[in-house]
Amino acid sequence: MDKMVREVKDPASPVIRLNGVNKWYDNFHVLRDINLDVVRGEKIVICGPSGSGKSTLIRCINALEEHQEGQIIVDGTELTRDLKNIEKVRREVGMVFQQFNLFPHLTVLENCTLAPLWVRKTAKKAAEKTAMEYLERVRIPDQADKYPGQLSGGQQQRVAIARSLCMNPEIMLFDEPTSALDPEMIKEVLDVMIELANEGMTMLCVTHEMGFAKTVADRMIFMDQGQIVEEATPEVFFNNPKSERSRAFLGQILNH
Amino acid sequence: MKSTMMEEKMIPAREPPVNSRGVLGWMREKLFATPSQSLITLTLIYGLYLILPPLWQWAVMDATWTGESRSACNVDGACWAFVTARLDQFIYGFYPESEIWRVNLFFVQLVLILGWLMIPAIPGKKLALGLGLLVLPVTSWLVLSGGYFGLPEVETHKWGGLMVTLVLALYGMLASLPVGVLLALGRRSSMPVIRTFCTAYIELWRGVPLITVLFMASVMLPLFVPEEIVFDKLVRALIGIVMFQSAYMAEVVRGGLQAIPKGQVEACQSLGMGYWQSMLLVVLPQALRLVIPGIVNTFIALFKDTSLVLVIGLFDLLSIVQAALNDPEWLGSAVEGYLFAGFVFWLFCFGISKYSQRLEKN
Numbered sequence: 001m002d003k004m005v006r007e008v009k010d011p012a013s014p015v016i017r018l019n020g021v022n023k024w025y026d027n028f029h030v031l032r033d034i035n036l037d038v039v040r041g042e043k044i045v046i047c048g049p050s051g052s053g054k055s056t057l058i059r060c061i062n063a064l065e066e067h068q069e070g071q072i073i074v075d076g077t078e079l080t081r082d083l084k085n086i087e088k089v090r091r092e093v094g095m096v097f098q099q100f101n102l103f104p105h106l107t108v109l110e111n112c113t114l115a116p117l118w119v120r121k122t123a124k125k126a127a128e129k130t131a132m133e134y135l136e137r138v139r140i141p142d143q144a145d146k147y148p149g150q151l152s153g154g155q156q157q158r159v160a161i162a163r164s165l166c167m168n169p170e171i172m173l174f175d176e177p178t179s180a181l182d183p184e185m186i187k188e189v190l191d192v193m194i195e196l197a198n199e200g201m202t203m204l205c206v207t208h209e210m211g212f213a214k215t216v217a218d219r220m221i222f223m224d225q226g227q228i229v230e231e232a233t234p235e236v237f238f239n240n241p242k243s244e245r246s247r248a249f250l251g252q253i254l255n256h
Numbered sequence: 257m258k259s260t261m262m263e264e265k266m267i268p269a270r271e272p273p274v275n276s277r278g279v280l281g282w283m284r285e286k287l288f289a290t291p292s293q294s295l296i297t298l299t300l301i302y303g304l305y306l307i308l309p310p311l312w313q314w315a316v317m318d319a320t321w322t323g324e325s326r327s328a329c330n331v332d333g334a335c336w337a338f339v340t341a342r343l344d345q346f347i348y349g350f351y352p353e354s355e356i357w358r359v360n361l362f363f364v365q366l367v368l369i370l371g372w373l374m375i376p377a378i379p380g381k382k383l384a385l386g387l388g389l390l391v392l393p394v395t396s397w398l399v400l401s402g403g404y405f406g407l408p409e410v411e412t413h414k415w416g417g418l419m420v421t422l423v424l425a426l427y428g429m430l431a432s433l434p435v436g437v438l439l440a441l442g443r444r445s446s447m448p449v450i451r452t453f454c455t456a457y458i459e460l461w462r463g464v465p466l467i468t469v470l471f472m473a474s475v476m477l478p479l480f481v482p483e484e485i486v487f488d489k490l491v492r493a494l495i496g497i498v499m500f501q502s503a504y505m506a507e508v509v510r511g512g513l514q515a516i517p518k519g520q521v522e523a524c525q526s527l528g529m530g531y532w533q534s535m536l537l538v539v540l541p542q543a544l545r546l547v548i549p550g551i552v553n554t555f556i557a558l559f560k561d562t563s564l565v566l567v568i569g570l571f572d573l574l575s576i577v578q579a580a581l582n583d584p585e586w587l588g589s590a591v592e593g594y595l596f597a598g599f600v601f602w603l604f605c606f607g608i609s610k611y612s613q614r615l616e617k618n
Contacts (some may be wrong), residue, residue: 065520083530091528101523106543114537115527160523167527 032226048223062093067239079180083142094164102148109144134162154185174205327584328586338589349416412490416571424562431498436505461503474568508550512543
């Protein structure tokens with residue numbers, strides 16, 4: 001019996017829906033009553049002090065972390081313990097990590113084709129063609145035969161973005177994608193992300209790059225102590241934050 | 257500004273000074289750099305002078321290489337005649353003489369596959385590895401035991417000598433690595449039943465001496481299993497060796513698995529890859545490469561431990577040499593016999609070690 005309700009893929013209906021989500025690490029209440037709807041094509045930037053649960057939140061969306069209460073529905077599939085559902089969601093949701101997490105024993109091209117070959121069962125030729133297209137879009141086609149260890153941090157992160165895109169995801173999650181980069185490499189990664197946003201990708205980004213947030217975000221989400229404290233457009237959030245905690249946070253990061 | 261400096265002229269490269277070049281320079285630097293170092297060097301040279309010439313005299317100059325019995329040998333030298341006269345037995349055991357070509361075929365297969373794997377110039381390493389892992393064990397067993405395709409059956413109690421050592425080592429290595437990998441993965445599993453089982457298995461087998469395992473396999477196992485299923489003695493010993501060594505292998509592999517950052521698995525998961533895909537395609541290739549030295553160490557231990565099968569009456573290389581020592585014709589040849597057996601074991605283990613060093617570099 002299939003109890004899962006398939007939603008019609010109507011562009012206005014939310015592609016991600018979080019309903020009263022709670023999560024604990026042992027006794028530590030890390031996510032508290034999170035409610036969030038994301039519509040197709042929306043760009044959301046999540047910010048907040050460290051330990052506020054923002055990484056945990058987006059890691060719940062592709063079930064890298066398990067939530068204990070509430071409902072997470074991604075692209076019409078509810079995340080339950082059922083591994084089939086989880087893997088189905090993961091195929092449609094790309095993720096970019098702070099530490100890149102490229103596969104060091106494979107070349108850049110092989111990094112990009114691995115999942116299409118084994119998960120999507122794409123033919124090798126087609127997978128390589130797609131991979132080269134995405135490597136061109138992140139502007140490193142000439143590095144295709146190198147190993148990740150031979151690239152700079154910025155290049156590695158762009159490969160990681162290309163690797164995710166090769167699965168043709170509906171949604172992209174970014175978990176502090178520029179936090180491990182040297183300052184001069186941050187821009188090349190943000191540029192790729194801005195391009196992706198302009199093409200209409202649904203994006204959830206955890207980042208401290210407030211310039212990027214102002215350029216790209218449709219909505220800002222500010223989290224503190226496991227809660228969503230404030231949700232607003234970038235104009236409102238940066239110029240006129242409502243909560244005391246947002247103001248304190250912005251005061252700290254913008255004055256440096 | 258006075259503090260900045262610029263050099264317009266290029267300084268041409270020169271040869272290093274004379275006293276740091278050539279053999280003399282090397283000796284001064286490496287052997288006689290300080291008085292105490294010189295003393296150590298001289299002492300060691302004197303020690304070698306005391307040991308090597310008499311050994312050479314005994315093992316080569318005064319040695320007797322062929323002969324029919326101990327009495328044909330020079331009393332002052334090594335009696336290698338014992339080894340040459342018995343060589344066939346040391347290699348083939350009691351394998352029927354008319355069928356010895358089958359053992360030779362087994363050796364040739366082994367050499368061909370190993371040569372293919374080791375010589376970098378020959379292409380198709382993946383095919384060679386596949387043949388070596390999947391086809392070679394089957395064909396070898398068919399050729400050696402026979403009973404098919406008109407080959408007369410040669411029961412395993414007639415096998416002996418080097419061929420038994422190689423059969424035990426080959427099958428032991430081929431089976432203990434994959435079993436060890438499965439146990440290591442199981443020990444890190446999130447499923448408590450699997451984790452507990454694997455942990456208990458590893459701790460149990462690691463805690464028992466191999467001799468006990470072999471005795472159990474040989475004496476106790478037939479008591480527990482129904483009479484219709486009578487395993488061959490050699491197969492029982494092999495199962496014992498694999499169960500024992502796979503526990504060690506599991507711990508080596510687990511060390512490698514622990515060194516792979518969690519992010520690798522998360523990256524696989526985020527791309528929709530399942531558990532086995534992430535393990536086989538991403539985690540294990542990296543983890544196994546990291547622990548090549550440990551795996552080879554276990555392989556070498558396994559190779560040498562095969563000689564323990566003598567306690568259950570199987571004749572591997574060492575035990576067949578030992579048995580030959582009881583021959584009245586050759587009484588007193590123990591030194592030569594053990595030296596020979598030791599040398600053959602060393603040769604194989606050194607070969608394994610050298611090959612692994614090459615693997616690590618690539």
